[in-house]
Amino acid sequence: MNAPIKVLLVDDNEDLIDVLEEGLTNQGFAVVVAYDGAAGLERFIEARPDCVVIDVKMPQLDGYQLVRALRGDPATAAIPLLILTALPQDQERFKGLAAGVDLFLLKPQTPTEIAAQIRRAVLIDDAERERRLHHLAEEGQG
Amino acid sequence: MSTMLPAYARIFADYDRQRRLNLLRIITPFFYIVESLFLVSSFLLLLGGVVGGRLGSPQGFALIETTISSAVINVVYGLAWHAARRGQVGRASWLITFPTTLSFMISCVAQSARDGPSPLVLSLLAGFVVVIALAGALGGRGQLITITALSAIGAVGTMLVAAALHGDTLGSVQMAALAFFIVADLAEFAIFLAVQQSSRVSIAQLGELRLAVERAEQLDDLKNQFISSVNHELRNPIMGMLGHLDNLVNAPPTTPVERLRRNADRALQSAFRLRRLVDSILDARRMDQHAGEFDPAPVNVLDALHAAIQLIDPAEAKLVERDLHIAMPADLTIQGETIRLQQILTNLISNALKYSPLGSPVTILGQVMPEKTGETGKRSVAAQASARMMAEITVQDHGLGIPPDQAPLLFNKFVRLPRDLASTVVGNGLGLHLCKVLAEAMGGRIWVESSGLPNEGSTFHVLLPLASTADAYIASSPTAIVTAAAPTPYGVITNE
Numbered sequence: 001m002n003a004p005i006k007v008l009l010v011d012d013n014e015d016l017i018d019v020l021e022e023g024l025t026n027q028g029f030a031v032v033v034a035y036d037g038a039a040g041l042e043r044f045i046e047a048r049p050d051c052v053v054i055d056v057k058m059p060q061l062d063g064y065q066l067v068r069a070l071r072g073d074p075a076t077a078a079i080p081l082l083i084l085t086a087l088p089q090d091q092e093r094f095k096g097l098a099a100g101v102d103l104f105l106l107k108p109q110t111p112t113e114i115a116a117q118i119r120r121a122v123l124i125d126d127a128e129r130e131r132r133l134h135h136l137a138e139e140g141q142g
Numbered sequence: 143m144s145t146m147l148p149a150y151a152r153i154f155a156d157y158d159r160q161r162r163l164n165l166l167r168i169i170t171p172f173f174y175i176v177e178s179l180f181l182v183s184s185f186l187l188l189l190g191g192v193v194g195g196r197l198g199s200p201q202g203f204a205l206i207e208t209t210i211s212s213a214v215i216n217v218v219y220g221l222a223w224h225a226a227r228r229g230q231v232g233r234a235s236w237l238i239t240f241p242t243t244l245s246f247m248i249s250c251v252a253q254s255a256r257d258g259p260s261p262l263v264l265s266l267l268a269g270f271v272v273v274i275a276l277a278g279a280l281g282g283r284g285q286l287i288t289i290t291a292l293s294a295i296g297a298v299g300t301m302l303v304a305a306a307l308h309g310d311t312l313g314s315v316q317m318a319a320l321a322f323f324i325v326a327d328l329a330e331f332a333i334f335l336a337v338q339q340s341s342r343v344s345i346a347q348l349g350e351l352r353l354a355v356e357r358a359e360q361l362d363d364l365k366n367q368f369i370s371s372v373n374h375e376l377r378n379p380i381m382g383m384l385g386h387l388d389n390l391v392n393a394p395p396t397t398p399v400e401r402l403r404r405n406a407d408r409a410l411q412s413a414f415r416l417r418r419l420v421d422s423i424l425d426a427r428r429m430d431q432h433a434g435e436f437d438p439a440p441v442n443v444l445d446a447l448h449a450a451i452q453l454i455d456p457a458e459a460k461l462v463e464r465d466l467h468i469a470m471p472a473d474l475t476i477q478g479e480t481i482r483l484q485q486i487l488t489n490l491i492s493n494a495l496k497y498s499p500l501g502s503p504v505t506i507l508g509q510v511m512p513e514k515t516g517e518t519g520k521r522s523v524a525a526q527a528s529a530r531m532m533a534e535i536t537v538q539d540h541g542l543g544i545p546p547d548q549a550p551l552l553f554n555k556f557v558r559l560p561r562d563l564a565s566t567v568v569g570n571g572l573g574l575h576l577c578k579v580l581a582e583a584m585g586g587r588i589w590v591e592s593s594g595l596p597n598e599g600s601t602f603h604v605l606l607p608l609a610s611t612a613d614a615y616i617a618s619s620p621t622a623i624v625t626a627a628a629p630t631p632y633g634v635i636t637n638e
Contacts (some may be wrong), residue, residue, distance in 0.1 A: 019385030108381030110388035
């Protein structure tokens with residue numbers, strides 16, 4: 001196996017972060033954590049993860065704002081994003097976002113299930129990433 | 143109609159007003175235009191009379207009279223139209239019906255004074271039928287009665303004047319015509335009264351329906367709020383439990399036993415959290431029914447307060463140093479039940495901590511005050527004394543405050559402020575409901591005062607009956623000061 005997949009977890013619930021960190025580490029991921037959207041953005045720039053798992057309900061910068069920030073920057077626009085939410089209707093809120101998110105995960109989810117989804121998301125082929133960057137560039141012009 | 147509830151009466155009044163306004167907006171301009179045409183034609187006739195030099199004749203005199211009264215009526219109809227356009231239903235309908243009736247009365251009496259009970263005068267009486275219909279359609283019941291009475295007086299008066307001035311008693315034809323007119327008048331009155339009354343009844347029924355719909359919509363809102371808060375509250379602990387169990391089952395073979403035990407233990411903690419939540423939701427109903435089942439006994443408020451502070455869930459109310467300022471007379475004693483008082487205090491203080499910024503103090507005060515009469519809450523215990531002495535406990539925070547329009551709703555089951563639903567502060571919307579049920583079960587009440595302005599915070603007041611032995615306390619009023627004995631997760635606890 002190559003270098004481990006690096007995952008950034010952003011959630012204000014410390015217990016959930018703990019449990020996911022432990023489970024994902026056990027399954028061979030490199031895990032970085034942040035307890036708020038703003039901290040998540042900072043950690044993202046430092047750690048350059050391959051994938052971000054984001055909780056929706058957070059103080060200060062919430063999941064929606066974090067996704068917008070990450071998607072608005074060409075450097076981060078192609079990174080797979082997984083949204084973790086307790087409310088099914090949250091999906092509606094994210095529909096307006098240009099590049100969208102890769103996956104909505106409705107709580108409760110086990111670390112094993114989330115691990116499988118991360119692997120799937122990270123394995124999107126390069127063509128898809130190209131398409132996404134291209135889409136973003138076009139939007140920038142328009 | 144006497145059984146009509148105030149809410150239905152309001153709905154009926156709204157609907158009836160709208161119906162009359164719609165009619166007035168059609169009828170007043172129509173009357174104004176017809177009357178204007180009449181005015182123009184009588185003016186032209188008058189002009190012809192002036193040119194022909196016939197003004198001195200009785201016909202010429204009648205023409206002047208008609209033109210003037212027509213001009214007056216024209217102005218009045220104009221005012222009625224104006225009132226209708228401005229939505230003044232009562233004024234517009236009176237301006238149509240009353241002057242019309244009056245002008246008919248005047249012209250009937252004037253005509254009969256000249257001609258006696260002639261066929262022309264009898265035919266003029268038909269005009270009263272129109273004004274009663276107008277009053278029935280445009281006016282309320284009072285207007286219908288007034289106009290009907292005036293019409294009857296006008297008709298009888300016309301005949302009496304004719305008979306008196308022409309030295310005649312009324313002939314059988316005139317008598318029959320008058321009797322027929324009075325009967326028709328009353329029949330018309332009865333018909334319109336019945337129409338008004340029946341529409342009143344059906345609107346009351348519609349109103350009942352509308353209230354039921356409103357209530358159902360409100361319940362639906364509450365249900366949605368509840369589902370969305372419970373969704374969040376349930377999914378998180380389930381995820382914690384599943385996660386720890388998943389980690390336990392899928393742990394690498396080399397994992398130390400302590401680590402595995404920790405996973406199991408934390409899964410258990412999540413399960414306990416889940417159980418507490420389920421209990422609180424399912425118990426809300428039970429609590430409603432059993433809140434009053436206790437033997438009232440004297441309970442020291444300060445003791446209950448200390449116990450209550452220990453009970454606050456540090457995880458829920460954020461384990462951060464917070465200053466609790468307490469000014470509670472050491473011997474303030476209520477007549478109630480310990481656990482219930484503790485629950486009220488725990489809920490109020492934990493709310494104050496949850497919904498105010500870190501670092502801001504929470505102030506808890508206790509004092510004795512007479513219960514104000516007039517502001518009545520439900521009193522199931524000791525409701526006999528009208529101005530009994532009560533213990534007032536207030537819990538004040540410096541949070542965002544509560545918008546005044548939302549404050550009364552807060553004590554309903556499953557209600558949380560929209561702001562809090564959107565926030566990360568957890569809650570199931572049951573705490574304040576429970577406080578209300580418990581306070582009322584002990585013969586007290588609870589309310590909140592808040593300007594709704596940020597930083598001004600909220601003050602929750604609980605009024606509970608004093609224990610009878612506390613009468614002595616009121617007389618001597620000692621201000622004993624007790625400092626917190628047990629260490630707590632909170633910062634400074636001062637009893638000033």
